[in-house]
Amino acid sequence: EDQVTQSPEALRLQEGESSSLNCSYTVSGLRGLFWYRQDPGKGPEFLFTLYSAGEEKEKERLKATLTKKESFLHITAPKPEDSATYLCAVQTFGSGTYKYIFGTGTRLKVLA
Amino acid sequence: ETGVTQSPTHLIKTRGQQVTLRCSSQSGHNTVSWYQQALGQGPQFIFQYYREEENGRGNFPPRFSGLQFPNYSSELNVNALELDDSALYLCASSLDGNEQFFGPGTRLTVL
Numbered sequence: 001e002d003q004v005t006q007s008p009e010a011l012r013l014q015e016g017e018s019s020s021l022n023c024s025y026t027v028s029g030l031r032g033l034f035w036y037r038q039d040p041g042k043g044p045e046f047l048f049t050l051y052s053a054g055e056e057k058e059k060e061r062l063k064a065t066l067t068k069k070e071s072f073l074h075i076t077a078p079k080p081e082d083s084a085t086y087l088c089a090v091q092t093f094g095s096g097t098y099k100y101i102f103g104t105g106t107r108l109k110v111l112a
Numbered sequence: 113e114t115g116v117t118q119s120p121t122h123l124i125k126t127r128g129q130q131v132t133l134r135c136s137s138q139s140g141h142n143t144v145s146w147y148q149q150a151l152g153q154g155p156q157f158i159f160q161y162y163r164e165e166e167n168g169r170g171n172f173p174p175r176f177s178g179l180q181f182p183n184y185s186s187e188l189n190v191n192a193l194e195l196d197d198s199a200l201y202l203c204a205s206s207l208d209g210n211e212q213f214f215g216p217g218t219r220l221t222v223l
Contacts, residue, residue: 097168100168105154
């Protein structure tokens with residue numbers, strides 16, 4: 001069965017304390033892996049798409065990487081405004097149909 | 113450029129009723145997906161429409177149905193509402209199923 005697991009469930013960091021969030025997946029027919037940020041009461045905000053192992057993408061203090069079994073979201077020198085839930089999702093294609101599977105997210109709190 | 117919009121923002125229904133939720137895609141997008149998100153959980157994929165045809169479906173029963181219109185706006189219909197259908201319903205649009213941009217969601221409460 002296709003599965004996406006994110007860890008840790010929650011993370012508290014001091015401002016400037018770098019860390020990484022993990023997204024491991026077991027799926028067939030992987031087409032892409034997506035990272036989103038979600039603030040309370042709002043829809044997810046797109047961050048990155050990764051398509052193949054070894055690919056990396058960066059945006060401000062965030063860097064996403066992908067291997068054959070997992071993806072990491074590295075946060076460098078975080079600020080309080082980076083506090084949010086970070087969601088990972090995979091897109092699969094098989095038997096002529098697309099599916100999207102989200103993890104349950106990592107709730108990040110950055111303290112000033 | 114207009115982003116993804118959804119209506120209504122909030123909705124209260126009773127068990128057994130039917131509901132229609134609406135979504136306007138971002139300009140230039142031809143694909144729309146719908147998700148159900150329970151509190152504290154990740155979004156669960158309901159289905160996806162590409163150029164008015166369904167081309168993806170998650171593990172939701174047939175009472176969850178949808179439409180995509182020629183202008184790429186979309187509807188999610190849920191029949192015979194159950195208490196467990198209470199959730200945030202999210203719509204996301206994309207170009208050819210790539211990067212998805214989400215709307216703010218519709219909060220549905222079933223009593």
